[in-house]
Amino acid sequence: MSWNIPETWQMVALADVCYRIVDGSHNPPAGQASGKPMLSAKNIQNGKIHFDELRLLSDEDFEVENKRTNISAGDVLLTIVGALGRTAVVPELHNEFTLQRSVAVLKPETINSNYLRYLLDSPIAQTFFLENAKGTAQKGIYLKALGAMPAPIAPLAEQTRIAQKLDELLAQVDTLKARIDAIPALLKRFRQSVLAAAVSGRLTEEWRKANSDRGSQYDDSNLPVGWSVVPMGRYAINYDGARRPISAKERESLKGEHPYFGATGQIDSIDGYTHEGEFVLVGEDGANLLTRAKPIAFIAQGKIWVNNHAHVIASPTGHSNSYLAFYLNTLDITPWVSGSAQPKLNQKNMNEIPVFVPPPEEQTEIVRRVEQLFAFVDQLEAKVASAKNRVDHLTQSILAKAFCGELVPQDPNDEPASKLLERITTAKLNKPQKSRKPRAPQSTRPSKKNNSMSKNRQDEDVLGKPYLAEHLRRLGSKATSEVLFKVADLPVTDFYKQLAWEVAQGLVVDLGETLEANNEA
Incomplete structure (x- = not known):
């Protein structure tokens, strides 16, 4: 499957229109009886963020974990491990929360958040997630692969029109789904009422009148005349x-x-x-x-x-x-x-x-009527199943139209997407880079050991390699810069040059007080 877009649109990599794509914690702290919420993929359902069945973190743990995701209004959440491809947009008014690694946070640069969320819901995007997922027991999509996903970008004004039209149409689809989903329960209750009427004699009252000279239909115990009660x-x-x-x-x-x-x-x-x-x-x-x-x-x-x-x-x-x-x-x-x-x-x-x-002949009539009514219900259930199948495909059909430019009309007065992308690129280039460096070891004065380090940054297994990230993985958890410095076996100057490079490349994540290897890199 590939995108077929209008001339005023542009194809880019997803990372080109997000100023940051990050996943949640890879080593979440232990939960507490009270505290601030840490959510996972199960909390992202049907386009909404649900605050049930969650992990609570202490204020201290939350502060550390929140530095990684720093969730804000307009961020787009995407489940990337296990249940792939579920999305939600963080609303203006939201509870403070952080995330586990099963959810990625996409922070869009200038583009419409709802447009981006619907784009990720579209059939081609969902297929991309499935085809690019890695793993055996539980498949997941790496952030690098996610950032490389082709993304069709409409002019900004058209993005707004598309998102608004999708809000309107998909709300109608959801209403239709809810009505269809309620029908099987109604038909089940109808079957039960038919059976109840059958074995109480109500279903064949008219038949008994037409086939009996008795004036009364029921005896003193409300049993139909001619019926008996016998132990099995x-x-x-x-x-x-x-x-x-x-x-x-x-x-x-x-x-x-x-x-x-x-x-x-x-x-x-x-x-x-x-x-x-x-x-x-x-x-x-x-x-x-x-x-x-x-x-x-x-x-x-x-x-x-x-x-x-x-x-x-x-x-x-x-x-x-x-x-x-x-x-x-x-x-x-x-x-x-x-x-x-x-x-x-x-x-x-x-x-x-x-x-x-009942008498044998009335039993035969009861069975005939029940089977006739049940056959009618069977037909209705088949039609409901067919309608449900069509409605289930309707959402994907609408999304497919939206992202090939067929859902709303193009306006020649819209600024083309190419101009929007130029502004996004400029904004990224002008965005100030983090100046904070990892905390230095307690003593920066070279020791005898520092002067006799067996490694240096020019070694083949260090320069241009995830040297420090590999040490963090061997440590098996987050580590302070002091701990990493001790095991890295590099001179102080080389250590900080290498660390700065690996952080810039996304190989190491600087969490402020600690460092962590980015396992998705």
């Missing part, structure tokens, strides 16, 4: 005796065409079967008996193998197994479930469950 043990036929569990290892040598069922459904296919016919399988144990993440009862047909984690029952001849499954899936079976760590519905307790039994 006296109503259903139990086939648990034929069940047979087989371990996963044994099943490897018995692969076949017949489904192998457990408590919540099919878990394998096997050569052989324990039952043949149509049955209602009811989960015997497991958390699903209480969580109801899946139906506790389901139909299994044909030649099947059932292990000892599901009861095998069937309705009497002429009655509907589907109705029995519907009924059990509407029922709160908690009173019949024993155990908490491992919930269990044993056969004795299951046999005590009362079953509302």
